[in-house]
Amino acid sequence: MTPDTRAREFDAADPLGHFRARFRLPEGVIYLDGNSLGALPKATPGTLARVVESEWGDGLIRSWNDANWFDMAARVGAKIAPLIGARPNEVIACDSTSVNLFKLIAAALAMRPGRKAVLSEPGNFPTDLYMIAGLEAQGLAQRRLAPREQLAAALDGDVALLMLTHAHYKTGALHDMAALTRAAHDAGALVLWDLSHSTGALPVDLDAVGADFAVGCGYKYLCGGPGAPAFAFVAEQHQAELQQPLTGWFGHAAPFAFSDDYAGAAGIERLQCGTPPVLGLAALEVGVDLIAEIGVDRLYAKSQALSEFFLESLMAHDVALDLVSPPRAADRGSQLSFRHPQAYAICQALIARGVIGDFRAPDVLRLGFAPAYLSFADMAAAARHIAEVLASGEWQREEFNQRAAVT
Amino acid sequence: MTPDTRAREFDAADPLGHFRARFRLPEGVIYLDGNSLGALPKATPGTLARVVESEWGDGLIRSWNDANWFDMAARVGAKIAPLIGARPNEVIACDSTSVNLFKLIAAALAMRPGRKAVLSEPGNFPTDLYMIAGLEAQGLAQRRLAPREQLAAALDGDVALLMLTHAHYKTGALHDMAALTRAAHDAGALVLWDLSHSTGALPVDLDAVGADFAVGCGYKYLCGGPGAPAFAFVAEQHQAELQQPLTGWFGHAAPFAFSDDYAGAAGIERLQCGTPPVLGLAALEVGVDLIAEIGVDRLYAKSQALSEFFLESLMAHDVALDLVSPPRAADRGSQLSFRHPQAYAICQALIARGVIGDFRAPDVLRLGFAPAYLSFADMAAAARHIAEVLASGEWQREEFNQRAAVT
CATH class of the missing domain: 3.90.1150.10 (Aspartate Aminotransferase, domain 1)
Incomplete structure (x- = not known):
């Protein structure tokens, strides 16, 4: 045949x-090449036209309330959550994967004072490795790379964070999330999983493996469009103490109180920084809805x-x-x-x-x-x-x- | 009458x-309320429909080259430049105002070792003040606030950066950019101007006043749409030494070489972090083109x-x-x-x-x-x-x- x-x-x-x-x-x-840029859902142009013409054009500033723009980042995050084994209040859609990596690497370093090493593997997706460089130049982090078979051995008392990509961008090789998360925790380190090449194509169960942090991409299997907003996951038990350095007004407990002093929102909203990209989130939501419908x-x-x-x-x-x-x-x-x-x-x-x-x-x-x-x-x-x-x-x-x- | x-x-x-x-x-x-969210240019829905249906839908991944998505951030930045008295290679459209503030505050601190104070005024737009908080928690910055009539006196040898909003968000009161830039430089500090409430409505001449850094908003007078990408300005003479901490792959000298080590791009592109938000940039470009046409x-x-x-x-x-x-x-x-x-x-x-x-x-x-x-x-x-x-x-x-x- x-x-x-x-x-x-x-x-x-x-x-x-x-x-x-x-x-x-x-x-x-x-x-x-849907793992680089996902295809266009047929529903996206109509949704975007509605958001642009009706919500922006006619609703104008009123749409922050009337069209629920204010809640979009959390709403889209909550829709991504079941795709990655997270609770709805553990995920938010915002910024880029790179920016979200920065927030969470820095947050992990703040949670492990005295430890500076961020452990990853050579050949990880470039931006994952690059996002350590800025913190390294600031004297806050030390990059440590070990080939995947030596990662467990490299987890010593200096490691604040193990940061890996679940499905390797170049080869597709999968890490054992459960085993590596356990090994990191046994060594007193936190874990950040990059799910860019997993979300929407492979089952992931962040809560079951006990992951601390995760990020992922909106424009690959989620079909959110070129440069779509990314997402970030923070396990519920870490949210109250989370300190991330991009302390913008949309992560404030009361953005529209216009106070001079920063006070982070109680939950996952604290991960937001600037004003959310409404057009990008609207397109991403269409893709997420469709992928969730398929299952x-x-x-x-x-x-x-x-x-x-x-x-x-x-x-x-x-x-x-x-x-x-x-x-x-x-x-x-x-x-x-x-x-x-x-x-x-x-x-x-x-x-x-x-x-x-x-x-x-x-x-x-x-x-x-x-x-x-x-x-x-x-x-x-x-x-x-x-x-x-x-x-x-x-x-x-x-x-x-x-x-x-x-x- | x-x-x-x-x-x-x-x-x-x-x-x-x-x-x-x-x-x-x-x-x-x-x-x-066009100073909060600018109105919709009639050309925007058609441009977005073309970008979504033709460039994304039909062009797919090829549009990074064929539709010049790769250059969009720098191209839109170059179009904003003449509106603020900058050279085309001094401005880039990327991320949010808040994220761009973080990059440039941190960059200024790196350029003034031994100085930690970031000077601003109470009642500045909240996110401007908040973006110091994250760096303060990391031990890298100290926030210092002085009422506007006492700013010049507060410029002592600890101040790395004077950061102000040109047109005050609440009152509209203008700062004298030339005089304050000179005073900061005389004190050995750098200057960052937030042009969110100026760009597209007031003339600004960053190069003439000798400004070091600036940021601004894409969704107010530039009519880029809700949560539009923001922009950042770095004076040409600082670009070679600029170290900003959000060292993502799109700011790399050769993003598609996929090397493990970060090396910043030579020019303003170094200010980019993650993959650019193509839909947001496409809408922003329509607004910028129209404002530039009016003058x-x-x-x-x-x-x-x-x-x-x-x-x-x-x-x-x-x-x-x-x-x-x-x-x-x-x-x-x-x-x-x-x-x-x-x-x-x-x-x-x-x-x-x-x-x-x-x-x-x-x-x-x-x-x-x-x-x-x-x-x-x-x-x-x-x-x-x-x-x-x-x-x-x-x-x-x-x-x-x-x-x-x-x-």
């Missing part, structure tokens, strides 16, 4: 197949089936690529990454065929499988395109070897 | 009168004429309110504020009549005059409504005395 035949059978039996129609996907495109468990099951079928399809075409993702579906996020010295040009040649994947420097072709809108037919077709690009050598064309600004 | 007759003459002669048609303003509303000098002339005529109209109705704004137009921003023990209820009664102003705790009625879309007829009508509300005592109704969440 060919991959195409099998794909038709899988798609016919796919309980999530009809959700594809809820997204706008351009003709002729197989989109394997994380069903998304995860389909994600695993898609990537397994994609590997089968590559084999059926006799494509032998160097897989850098974990071979077992249970050990990886919703992606497959392959190492090839010409990964950049191959990625460009695929994009020219409408198969949009991602290049990750220096030599990785990364294919993301957003289960909300991809079909098994997409998998079969993508595998065929890869086989053809490799067999034909068309990636050697000059046009595919010129680097763009953002790759 | 009645205020209404004079208003007709003024409007007929107003060279900016036709720009009102470029904004969507609801029927029956006189909007005197700050013309906006300022009309702003002064509007507020003078409004005061005349109040007098014509024999309304005697306690003006807390400077009486001379040259000494204030584009607003008039009045103190009244029942300011909240009066504000609500006016809103019920379609005259939308702002209450600022505890007792200030604040009326903003956004010159891009207000007419002299609006001034005459607003003055008449105020006279009627005060004469009738209708503000005493219970419904006008119940506080909403955001006031």
Whole structure:
């Protein structure tokens, strides 16, 4: 049986197949980059038009009350919470992932006086590592990196925080959240999980593993749009003592009392800083609502089936690529990454065929499988395109070897 | 001659009168709160629809290059620059005003080792004062407040930074930017100007006064929409040595090299932190383009004429309110504020009549005059409504005395 035949059978039996129609996907495109920027929900333009024309245009300043803009950050956070095993009052949607990392790294350092080390792994997503640099220059933190198999051993009495990304951005490899959280706590450290490559595709259970902090991205599997607001999680038991340094007026207990002195809000609202980005939050809410409607468990099951079928399809075409993702579906996020010295040009040649994947420097072709809108037919077709690009050598064309600004 | 007759003459002669048609303003509303949330430019919904449907929906991840999302923050910043007397490479649009304050306060402290004091005035906009609190809790800053007439005397050798708002949010009173910048520099301190209540309504000349840093708001006179991205200014001569603590990947010299180590971009881009909010920047750009097209000098002339005529109209109705704004137009921003023990209820009664102003705790009625879309007829009508509300005592109704969440 060919991959195409099998794909038709899988798609016919796919309980999530009809959700594809809820997204706008351009003709002729197989989109394997939803882990970088999620596709556009068809409901988003209408919602945004309403927020812009009716709430902003007609409601004007009154919409802070009348359209509940004031509560948007907490409301969207509460909707993200069940996707990551958190209580509604433990999550808020605000700022960027990077800014939220800063708040929580600094908060952890304040909770562990005498400890300065922030432990992570080399090759973690750059901004996670970079956000330690500013605190290091201020003399407040010390970055410590250890390869993942040596992380537990590196957890000594200097470590205030263990900060890791659950699903690795480049390889998709998963950390054992429960075991590492336990190890950190045993060493007296706190834990911050970056869920950017998990939320909306993989089940995560922050409260069950006893996580202290987490952050995540709104524009990948949550389909919130380019540069969407991010989210932050603080376990309920830490909220009362939480000191985060971005002490802006929207995190104040009474922002509109206009007092001169800062007093943080009682709950997760303390994590807010400036005025919330209403347009960005409105778009994010549409994506979160849709992903929540589909359901994380069903998304995860389909994600695993898609990537397994994609590997089968590559084999059926006799494509032998160097897989850098974990071979077992249970050990990886919703992606497959392959190492090839010409990964950049191959990625460009695929994009020219409408198969949009991602290049990750220096030599990785990364294919993301957003289960909300991809079909098994997409998998079969993508595998065929890869086989053809490799067999034909068309990636050697000059046009595919010129680097763009953002790759 | 009645205020209404004079208003007709003024409007007929107003060279900016036709720009009102470029904004969507609801029927029956006189909007005197454009200094809190600017009105919606009619071009914004179409631009946003194009960015969402075509650039995000169809372009997907390719739009970072093809639609120049990668350059948006610097491009919008460069468009704001001429409105505030800056060079295009000195301004970037990013994050919130609060977050940008944090970056620049911390940067100033790093540039003045041995000095910890951040000098401001009591009653400055809350978030400006609050953003010192986080750095104070980290042991990096000391807040020092002095009334405006004592600021120069408070500039001693401990002061790293003088941080003030050019046009006061509550009264509209202006600081003398040139004199205070000189005084700070003479004392070895740096200066950060908050231009939130100036940009797009008053001329500001940051380079001429020798300002070091500035921030400003995108959602007031720039009409960027609720929670629009803010902007930050760093004088060219400080950019090479600037160390700001929010060291995210979009401020990296080579974000897509994915190296483990942070290295700040050479120029103003170093002020970026996380992935830029594309939808928010797209809306902001429409507002900035429109304000730039009208021109700050013309906006300022009309702003002064509007507020003078409004005061005349109040007098014509024999309304005697306690003006807390400077009486001379040259000494204030584009607003008039009045103190009244029942300011909240009066504000609500006016809103019920379609005259939308702002209450600022505890007792200030604040009326903003956004010159891009207000007419002299609006001034005459607003003055008449105020006279009627005060004469009738209708503000005493219970419904006008119940506080909403955001006031």
